[in-house]
Amino acid sequence: MLARPRSSAACGFRVAARPVPVVTRRSRAMVKPQALKVGDSLRDSPEFYRVLKASDGSIQSLAMFVNEHKQPVVLFFYPAAGTPGCTKEACKFRDEYARFQDAGAVVFGISGDAPEKNAEWAKQQRLPFLLLTDPSGIMRKTFGIPNDLLFLPGRQTYVFDPNGKCVLAFNSQLDAEKHVDEALAALRQLGALKK
Numbered sequence: 001m002l003a004r005p006r007s008s009a010a011c012g013f014r015v016a017a018r019p020v021p022v023v024t025r026r027s028r029a030m031v032k033p034q035a036l037k038v039g040d041s042l043r044d045s046p047e048f049y050r051v052l053k054a055s056d057g058s059i060q061s062l063a064m065f066v067n068e069h070k071q072p073v074v075l076f077f078y079p080a081a082g083t084p085g086c087t088k089e090a091c092k093f094r095d096e097y098a099r100f101q102d103a104g105a106v107v108f109g110i111s112g113d114a115p116e117k118n119a120e121w122a123k124q125q126r127l128p129f130l131l132l133t134d135p136s137g138i139m140r141k142t143f144g145i146p147n148d149l150l151f152l153p154g155r156q157t158y159v160f161d162p163n164g165k166c167v168l169a170f171n172s173q174l175d176a177e178k179h180v181d182e183a184l185a186a187l188r189q190l191g192a193l194k195k
Helices: 062-068 084-096 097-102 115-124 133-142 177-191
Strands: 073-077 106-111 132-135 155-158 167-173
Touching: 062 073, 062 097, 062 177, 073 097, 084 097, 084 106, 084 177, 097 177, 115 132, 155 177
Parallel strands: 073 106, 106 132
Antiparallel strands: 073 155, 155 167
16 A cells, blocks of 8 residues: 655655555564474574473573583473363373483473462372473464464474474374373484383
8 A cells, every 4th residue: 555645845845756655554574483393403492591480489491401401301382281181291291200301301391371370280280390381372482383273272292302403393282192102202212212
């Protein structure tokens, strides 16, 4: 859409009669985040240094585990604490937690829930790993995790090697427990986990 320039003769100067572009709301380009995929480096993500509140009251960042501890990192994004599918998924991670520890991996669950809600749920389900709060779904959006079933925040699991390279990006809203099997298989491929 182009607007006609106003006459400036009253001000003592003339403006060239050339159309001026008008930016409308519809003409703005929306930048869609690139989905984090296998082979990408976590170090290249703007979320690498983001600090998130954890269910134990601590502050955590992914950079700590890649830069300082050199550990594989397992991140599972879940829609909401206390829902049936999320409870199934988190409890399967809990039941297999010793295998993740044997692989030297750190496990985090991430949702948009408040730290207090995550803490309550972690206590009820006896979850041995930290649950992180992603306020406003910023990390979820930056990683390019799509909503599932039109409105539910996506259920996605990532595994990163000790250098921060993504070796697994698995998405399944309906098969919540498969996220654990896929994460363990990725750690096995890294050589971090024996059968």
